[in-house]
Amino acid sequence: MDGTSDGASDAPDPAGFPRQFARTRRFSLGVPRQFTLSPDGRRVLFVRTGSGRDPVGRLWQYEDGAERLLADPAALVGAGAETVPEEERLRRERARERSVGVVAYAADGAARLVSFALSGALWAVRTDGGAPFPVAAAGPVVDPRPSPDGRYIAYVSARSLHVVDLDGTDRQLARSEGPEITYGLAEYTAAESIGRSRGYWWAPDSSRLLVARVDTASVERRYLSDPADPAKPPRAIRYPAAGTANAEVTVELVALDGRRVEVAWDRAAYEYLVAAGWDAHGPFLAVQSRDQRTVRTLAVDPATGATRVLHERTDPAWVELVPGTPARTASGALVLPEDTPHTRYLAVGGHRVTGDGLQLREVLGTEGERVLFTASEDPTETHVWCYEPGHGAHRLSREPGRYGGAGRGGTAVLAGVTARGAEVTVVRGAAGAYAPVGALVSHAEEPVVAPRPRLLTLGERELRGALYLPSWHREGAGKLPVLLDPYGGPGLQLVGRDRGWPACVSQWFAEQGFAVLVVDGRGTPGRGPAWEKAVHGDQLGPALQDQVDALRATGERCAALDLGRVAIRGWSFGGFLAAAAVLHRPDVFHAAVAGAPPTDQRLYDTHWKERFLGHPDAHPEHYARSSLAGHGHRLRRPLLLVHGLADDNVAAAHTLRFSAELLAAGRPHTVLPLPGATHSPADDTVNENLLRFQRDFLLDALGTAGGGPGTG
CATH class of the missing domain: 3.40.50.1820 (Alpha/Beta hydrolase fold, catalytic domain)
Structure with missing residues (x-):
């Protein structure tokens, strides 16, 4: 044998395991997740349920070594059954979401205003004090996201994209033209197979949004029925089976005053929208051919919607999509994977910055010229790494395990599953000298x-x-x-x-x-x-x-x-x-x-x-x-x-x-x-x-x- 990892308790209880496994939702309840850091790295927002068997997610903030509860669904809408809009139910199914309550949130650029949805209602809370407050919305809310300046909240309702002021003034920026059209939501293929869960992105100056429009009219219809309830009518879904038509996905630049500009690219040759974003250098897309052998990164002209090719990746089998890419550093250097037969490298500005045998897994984010990413030296472990010009790539997580996380302002959150279970550590530093400064408590059951x-x-x-x-x-x-x-x-x-x-x-x-x-x-x-x-x-x-x-x-x-x-x-x-x-x-x-x-x-x-x-x-x-x-x-x-x-x-x-x-x-x-x-x-x-x-x-x-x- 090559190695042994023995974490056995003195008195295992196999008989009780199936019930514990089910009630803890595969030991996911009570584990901190979905991290957002403030610009100075001093505050961390996250979601965590109340215990290892409590399925209700709550919004928390960690600062100066202490945790503070920002939003408790039980106090806001009661502890009864949750009513979830159909679009949100589908989003959760694609994400394999196992909890209820606050299961997702988004923050403004300063991490001062946070929005979330509860039972289809729009809520917001300020992280510098005060109770959560409801925000009037046009209908059941899906995927609410504050603008970077914190003045507005965008959301999707009834397949249409809205923006609302905090005083409740609502504007419908893109209205669905029919039951097969959605604005601002990821289509089935994107959410289930591509890895893109979002359908709209704010401009850094909060004046416009990059919005995906999805038309599923040409996609095959399937019907899901419940044989255990023969009185219940079947539910129709659009499912693009192999060899059949995909949804038609287009992209628009939408201003807060309602002006819209369509983004142009060769959709016949590149029908998959695999990634998108808007940073200080402008909006961008990543599009992929139907045969998946080519992926292009496109810069979008925010005035005209015209696109130009920034980079092209090809592969005779398929181009593997790496989460978090493409991205750009502050100088505009493209952050992309680069493949050889035996190594998937991290490339920044066209140059490999990781060594042979270190397999890139995900780009977690960029800040300045730093790139935070996960990679594997050994296939039995995945660690968080940071690349900094002049200092190269260095590993932040230390103990054996599988890690993800987030970083900002010289701070990184290392969310790992080690031999002891789920552990979340907060580290701070620079140039390879990161040191632990705290931890987020996990309430997961042993x-x-x-x-x-x-x-x-x-x-x-x-x-x-x-x-x-x-x-x-x-x-x-x-x-x-x-x-x-x-x-x-x-x-x-x-x-x-x-x-x-x-x-x-x-x-x-x-x-x-x-x-x-x-x-x-x-x-x-x-x-x-x-x-x-x-x-x-x-x-x-x-x-x-x-x-x-x-x-x-x-x-x-x-x-x-x-x-x-x-x-x-x-x-x-x-x-x-x-x-x-x-x-x-x-x-x-x-x-x-x-x-x-x-x-x-x-x-x-x-x-x-x-x-x-x-x-x-x-x-x-x-x-x-x-x-x-x-x-x-x-x-x-x-x-x-x-x-x-x-x-x-x-x-x-x-x-x-x-x-x-x-x-x-x-x-x-x-x-x-x-x-x-x-x-x-x-x-x-x-x-x-x-x-x-x-x-x-x-x-x-x-x-x-x-x-x-x-x-x-």
């Missing part, structure tokens, strides 16, 4: 089952893995059935030196009597562009082979693994991988649980799926190779399919059609439908019992008498 991973490097591809054994298991005491617990796909890593919720779940399954193996294979982030793009044209073959190779390599090194009893479970891409494992490799895998699996890749959305497999009309073989559909006759092992019937990301049709194919082929299987559940089920009781249901299915399928001490 897991009743603490992870005990043995971190591994496996095989010739040096696959990163984590092995979880039961706390009660002793070496030489006998072999354990094996459970692979991967995600294994783009955009997410599970193996790391941190106590994230996936590690807690893997340890809980270990306490049930499994040896649990988690592996990040090809296609997962953090190991460079070539590693990510090894799945181009085939999202199944490399990913599945890496799980097989890692399992065999671990079995050779750990005698406790019974390779004659191997199961696999996963959700979303992990569910797809689990079902594929028992279809294509029944010689290795003996049972599977597949949650929300995308079984037919042509049913998934344009940007996400065409990134990896191309356009289905041009490359139908890629979709056939990477789908489970058409292979149902191969099933010889027990398979449990789980799917939320209200899932608007991976539609329940994936599971229902595949189940019909299995039935037609005479292949026994089990289907567990979750009425009312989306891609991330929100019901605490469902989430609690779903863990137990999976455990019982797998133990029964492997013919294993369940569990060890304390299971339940």
Whole structure:
């Protein structure tokens, strides 16, 4: 073994874990998040719920080592059920938001005025004292944002963009022309697959806004119904499936007096708006071609709307979109990623400022000529770094873990998940001499089952893995059935030196009597562009082979693994991988649980799926190779399919059609439908019992008498 991270408690309580996991919303409640710093770096705004089981978010300010409550929803609108506008409900679903109350906010340039929405009403609070106050709005409010000077608040209501003075004088700057038109909101593809959650941006002088207009009329319509409530009519959504039309996205410059100028670029060649902003050098856009092989950064003339190319990135597979880019420093130097096969560098002004092997993950922001970013030297860790001209790039976070954060005024907030759980540290300094000056308190609960991973490097591809054994298991005491617990796909890593919720779940399954193996294979982030793009044209073959190779390599090194009893479970891409494992490799895998699996890749959305497999009309073989559909006759092992019937990301049709194919082929299987559940089920009781249901299915399928001490 290459290393051990043992954070076990003396008396683990596996029986109580499923309830705790559900009630704490995957241990997310009580954790500080969404940080905004004042210009001098002395004040930090953030959101945090009241406790590890309280789902109500509150707005806080940290200053001089002390925290002060700025807004408590219970005091403002009561503790009853929250009424959420449909546009806000969809925004939260795309963000996988698990709390209620104040779940998002925005501040002016001085971080003195903060706006937020509660039950569709617009609220504001001044951070230098005073109670929160309501601001009259034209209707239910979504995504309110103060102007940089703090005089106005922009918001979206009924698909239209408004600006309101603090005295309640409201102006509708862009009115929706119909039910398919929105101003100021991110379309489905942007929010779900591109990573752009916003639809409008203020000018620094507060005189105008850069606004996205979205027309979904040409996008295919899907219908989500609730079979558990047959009297309830279906809900229509616009979903751009692979190979079909996307929403038409245009951009306008909108002045407070109502004057509007359309921004011009070659939308036929570059139909995706992947990023936008407005800084001291003017408005800018980043646009991407449909085949995703080219991304252009465009400067926008604020007077005419004309654009010019500042930079172009190309790649024969796809151009990876790095959050926070493009950006500009005070001098106007462009901040962008630069890829070689084995390293994703940070480039500033056209020059690489990070070294070989340091993988850029996200740009957190710029201030002056400084660039705050996250990057990985080792794929099991992600740290916050700062680049400063003359001093190079230096790391701010120290302990092993995965970090994000924010920075301003010589201060940085380092929000990490370490081996101890969620931790938020405030550091201050300059030129590599940052020192801790405080911390934001996390009220997250301590897991009743603490992870005990043995971190591994496996095989010739040096696959990163984590092995979880039961706390009660002793070496030489006998072999354990094996459970692979991967995600294994783009955009997410599970193996790391941190106590994230996936590690807690893997340890809980270990306490049930499994040896649990988690592996990040090809296609997962953090190991460079070539590693990510090894799945181009085939999202199944490399990913599945890496799980097989890692399992065999671990079995050779750990005698406790019974390779004659191997199961696999996963959700979303992990569910797809689990079902594929028992279809294509029944010689290795003996049972599977597949949650929300995308079984037919042509049913998934344009940007996400065409990134990896191309356009289905041009490359139908890629979709056939990477789908489970058409292979149902191969099933010889027990398979449990789980799917939320209200899932608007991976539609329940994936599971229902595949189940019909299995039935037609005479292949026994089990289907567990979750009425009312989306891609991330929100019901605490469902989430609690779903863990137990999976455990019982797998133990029964492997013919294993369940569990060890304390299971339940």
